[in-house]
Amino acid sequence: xxxxxxxxxxxxxxxxxxxxxxxxxxxxxxxxxxxxxxxxxxxxxxxxxxxxxxxxxxxxxxxxxxxxxxxxxxxxxxxxxxxxxxxxxxxxxxxxxxxxxxxxxxxxxxxxxx
Amino acid sequence: xxxxxxxxxxxxxxxxxxxxxxxxxxxxxxxxxxxxxxxxxxxxxxxxxxxxxxxxxxxxxxxxxxxxxxxxxxxxxxxxxxxxxxxxxxxxxxxxxxxxxxxxxxxxxxxxxxx
Numbered sequence: 495x496x497x498x499x500x501x502x503x504x505x506x507x508x509x510x511x512x513x514x515x516x517x518x519x520x521x522x523x524x525x526x527x528x529x530x531x532x533x534x535x536x537x538x539x540x541x542x543x544x545x546x547x548x549x550x551x552x553x554x555x556x557x558x559x560x561x562x563x564x565x566x567x568x569x570x571x572x573x574x575x576x577x578x579x580x581x582x583x584x585x586x587x588x589x590x591x592x593x594x595x596x597x598x599x600x601x602x603x604x605x606x607x608x
Numbered sequence: 609x610x611x612x613x614x615x616x617x618x619x620x621x622x623x624x625x626x627x628x629x630x631x632x633x634x635x636x637x638x639x640x641x642x643x644x645x646x647x648x649x650x651x652x653x654x655x656x657x658x659x660x661x662x663x664x665x666x667x668x669x670x671x672x673x674x675x676x677x678x679x680x681x682x683x684x685x686x687x688x689x690x691x692x693x694x695x696x697x698x699x700x701x702x703x704x705x706x707x708x709x710x711x712x713x714x715x716x717x718x719x720x721x722x723x
Contacts, residue, residue: 498650528711537699537714538651582650595641595664596712598650 496521500599513570517583524585532580573606612715620721629685633702643699690722
């Protein structure tokens, strides 16, 4: 059973702080890793993806991947109240060169307090 | 351009009825996915189409669930003899289907309520 684990939260941080969201996965064959943001009552929207070990930065967001530890994280710098949402970690593998379905964690609920 | 669209946005039905949920992917996207999301859970994979064919239907929970994509664009998820446990948000996603990291874009979902 391929699993993705996330702390369900809620994670509460003050405005302007760094929010750190973590995710572990069970399948060592996983090759691409995604962070989606989901506002209440809305569908998931992609924040960023990573597939190489190390850090990847995009604006206020940094994704970190450690395949040896099977660990992915998302850092949000200068957190804003508008960042308050559920953050979903998802992983996938490739089959015959094409990407397969995403396996999602349950999500971490982030609350940024003004 | 237009994103993924899904209809209806809400569907209320009675136990035992048949329902169809429609997904219209982003134009040109060859890969189409169906997921189901229950309250407090992440999306759960149901089925994946590459073109007209189901490349992976391992997530369909039982034979009451069936999906088609006859012309390689619009897809319909069909649920027979609905049960209360089928109540969830059904999400459709599409992607370009190319090699390498392939971003899936989600539609707004259909909220299904089985009474």
